[in-house]
Amino acid sequence: MFTNTQIDIETLPKVSDIALIPVEKSYIKIVLFNLCVIFISIIGTLFGLKFLKEDSKFDSIATTLIIGLIVVFIVQFVVLVLGFKNRKYALREKDIIYTKGLLNFSTTILPFNRVQHVEISRSFLARKLNLATLEIYTAGESGSDLKIGGLPEDVAESINEYLTTMLDDRV
Amino acid sequence: MTVYSFETPSRQSLKGVIIIFAINLFKTIKKSIAVIFVFAISYIRDFEIVNNHGLKVVLGFGIFLIILLVISILKYVTFKFRVDENYFFLNKGIINKEQITISKSKIQNVYIKQNFVQQLINVVALSIETAGDDKTEIEIHAMSKQKAKALKEVLLKHNSDEINIDPVAEDIYFKASIKQLILEGISENHFKSLAFILVLFTGVYRDFRGYIDSFEIETKFKHYFEFDEFDIATFIVFNISLVIIVLIIAFLFSLIKIIIINFNLKVVRTANGLEISKGLFNKISLHLKKKRIQSITLKTNRFKQFLGLYSLRFTQTMGSKKQKERLSIIGLNKLKSNELIRGFYRDVFKNSNKQHPEKYFMRVQTIRWSFIVLLINIPMFLVSRYTLFLNIPILLLILLHVRSSYKKAYFDLDDMYLIKGSGGAIETRTDFLELHKIQSVELTQSVFQRRRDIASVIIYTGSKGFTIPHITRMNAQRIIDYILFKVESQHKDWM
Numbered sequence: 001m002f003t004n005t006q007i008d009i010e011t012l013p014k015v016s017d018i019a020l021i022p023v024e025k026s027y028i029k030i031v032l033f034n035l036c037v038i039f040i041s042i043i044g045t046l047f048g049l050k051f052l053k054e055d056s057k058f059d060s061i062a063t064t065l066i067i068g069l070i071v072v073f074i075v076q077f078v079v080l081v082l083g084f085k086n087r088k089y090a091l092r093e094k095d096i097i098y099t100k101g102l103l104n105f106s107t108t109i110l111p112f113n114r115v116q117h118v119e120i121s122r123s124f125l126a127r128k129l130n131l132a133t134l135e136i137y138t139a140g141e142s143g144s145d146l147k148i149g150g151l152p153e154d155v156a157e158s159i160n161e162y163l164t165t166m167l168d169d170r171v
Numbered sequence: 172m173t174v175y176s177f178e179t180p181s182r183q184s185l186k187g188v189i190i191i192f193a194i195n196l197f198k199t200i201k202k203s204i205a206v207i208f209v210f211a212i213s214y215i216r217d218f219e220i221v222n223n224h225g226l227k228v229v230l231g232f233g234i235f236l237i238i239l240l241v242i243s244i245l246k247y248v249t250f251k252f253r254v255d256e257n258y259f260f261l262n263k264g265i266i267n268k269e270q271i272t273i274s275k276s277k278i279q280n281v282y283i284k285q286n287f288v289q290q291l292i293n294v295v296a297l298s299i300e301t302a303g304d305d306k307t308e309i310e311i312h313a314m315s316k317q318k319a320k321a322l323k324e325v326l327l328k329h330n331s332d333e334i335n336i337d338p339v340a341e342d343i344y345f346k347a348s349i350k351q352l353i354l355e356g357i358s359e360n361h362f363k364s365l366a367f368i369l370v371l372f373t374g375v376y377r378d379f380r381g382y383i384d385s386f387e388i389e390t391k392f393k394h395y396f397e398f399d400e401f402d403i404a405t406f407i408v409f410n411i412s413l414v415i416i417v418l419i420i421a422f423l424f425s426l427i428k429i430i431i432i433n434f435n436l437k438v439v440r441t442a443n444g445l446e447i448s449k450g451l452f453n454k455i456s457l458h459l460k461k462k463r464i465q466s467i468t469l470k471t472n473r474f475k476q477f478l479g480l481y482s483l484r485f486t487q488t489m490g491s492k493k494q495k496e497r498l499s500i501i502g503l504n505k506l507k508s509n510e511l512i513r514g515f516y517r518d519v520f521k522n523s524n525k526q527h528p529e530k531y532f533m534r535v536q537t538i539r540w541s542f543i544v545l546l547i548n549i550p551m552f553l554v555s556r557y558t559l560f561l562n563i564p565i566l567l568l569i570l571l572h573v574r575s576s577y578k579k580a581y582f583d584l585d586d587m588y589l590i591k592g593s594g595g596a597i598e599t600r601t602d603f604l605e606l607h608k609i610q611s612v613e614l615t616q617s618v619f620q621r622r623r624d625i626a627s628v629i630i631y632t633g634s635k636g637f638t639i640p641h642i643t644r645m646n647a648q649r650i651i652d653y654i655l656f657k658v659e660s661q662h663k664d665w666m
Binding site: 007009012013014015016094095101103104105106107108109110111112113114138139144146 | 302488609610611612613614615616617618621631633636648649651652653655656658659662665
């Protein structure tokens with residue numbers, strides 16, 4: 001029989017009620033390692049140029065740049081460390097939730113019935129630590145996609161499987 | 172139904188060779204324009220070279236044209252397409268053979284286009300756009316008009332949805348008159364074209380700096396205005412007239428652009444959507460399917476509102492910039508624009524329950540703008556202390572802008588649609604979207620927002636994200652829970 005009862009918005013399932021699971025602690029090593037690699041390579045290049053070019057004008061510019069970069073690096077480092085505890089995820093029956101960010105905290109919710117495809121990737125370090133990154137794509141802009149790093153390998157694997165079977169069923 | 176059969180592989184019209192040749196020639200010239208320019212200038216300067224090498228140049232150019240013609244013929248011969256029940260097939264390529272297969276159900280748009288050359292030899296181009304990325308646009312360069320129309324119909328007809336692109340009523344629903352187009356052009360945001368022109372000029376100048384400098388324009392100008400005596404009045408007159416000339420160019424640029432793109436704009440309503448055609452040198456006609464629309468934007472500004480002009484813009488998944496231009500209708504009045512929106516979103520205007528952002532919105536905007544003003548002030552202060560008086564009108568403008576954007580910002584969420592209003596001192600825009608087109612939602616909260624328990628909601632559709640800024644966190648959470656309930660509880664197709 002067809003029914004069409006009024007919906008009380010207050011009784012709807014709430015995203016805010018969900019107990020979120022933090023990503024693996026060991027993942028912070030990878031995050032920080034990646035940050036260090038980027039900054040060390042940039043600063044290293046600048047140092048190299050400084051030695052090669054014996055130009056006093058360039059020298060002073062490079063020094064200022066290096067100092068600036070180090071400051072940015074430290075700030076980034078602190079933000080990443082403090083913000084790491086905000087990286088949490090949760091699965092519900094019909095969607096997946098991911099939170100992140102320190103200065104700009106965000107919660108993204110992606111309904112399963114909008115998933116286009118799923119990807120798992122493991123970097124060299126992640127393989128050592130038994131971690132995986134799960135990427136869930138929707139149609140449209142990149143902003144609507146979800147990338148969760150630092151999942152235990154088996155969890156990423158099972159979410160991937162769950163979503164893939166659901167995609168197959170949907171046709 | 173149609174006299175044309177697309178079941179067997181067919182080539183485009185023989186005239187296609189001309190079109191392919193013209194396109195290739197144009198592309199090559201466009202790529203090598205800098206080189207040609209440089210050569211041309213050196214020839215002009217030194218006629219000796221022309222006398223000695225004139226024949227060689229002509230001969231070289233002739234060989235180049237022949238090679239181009241051979242390539243064009245080969246391209247024409249190898250280009251074959253056919254359509255079956257569910258797919259469109261295309262074979263092309265001279266050395267690297269390519270076979271492209273497109274599922275009919277994935278075809279987002281079929282355009283019938285006609286550029287200047289195609290108008291001359293009376294053929295049309297047909298291009299197929301899929302919901303993938305914008306690189307997958309396929310173009311058949313030359314077909315007769317009837318054949319293109321028949322192919323378009325075949326491509327848009329798909330088993331799962333009975334598409335009927337025959338107009339509901341034969342008559343044209345809307346036709347933009349030249350007067351309307353001129354008014355639209357005049358009331359455009361000319362700063363956009365100004366910015367475009369400035370970018371273009373600086374680019375061209377950088378490319379040809381050497382040559383331009385060699386003409387010694389500067390010294391000629393200096394001589395003309397007798398700058399040696401450094402007359403401050405002349406200096407001011409010179410600069411003001413320069414600014415006025417640039418402004419006039421920008422004004423004419425946007426006016427002409429609007430008229431050329433939208434020349435003879437016609438809209439016909441069909442059972443499943445709209446048939447839009449427009450363009451002067453590049454004629455284009457397309458069928459906009461209701462199902463494929465991700466959102467609709469209604470835009471106007473203070474001047475346009477006064478003139479009764481509104482424009483509609485439709486978005487689809489993965490729209491390119493070109494597509495955005497194509498999927499817009501300008502010169503509408505309020506009644507017609509609302510009627511068109513209602514044609515797609517039937518009950519969108521039924522309930523109105525506008526909610527405004529928190530007052531915090533104004534605070535954020537004010538702080539953001541003040542910061543920019545502060546940055547402008549540093550060079551201004553260095554130039555002259557008197558320029559600081561410029562801050563008074565600037566601050567007044569910002570005040571007006573912030574107040575208007577706060578007043579114009581609202582959202583309206585009911586059980587089928589989301590309406591979002593936004594704008595500034597001059598512009599007003601309203602976005603409409605269906606809830607079942609939403610792909611994902613995000614709640615964001617900056618450190619500053621957290622202190623006041625305020626948050627923003629970003630709603631992603633297949634085409635773009637819509638931000639509902641600065642509402643209470645409670646409200647934001649409720650909106651998200653509600654949207655998720657709507658998206659997850661019904662199995663409506665989002666595309």
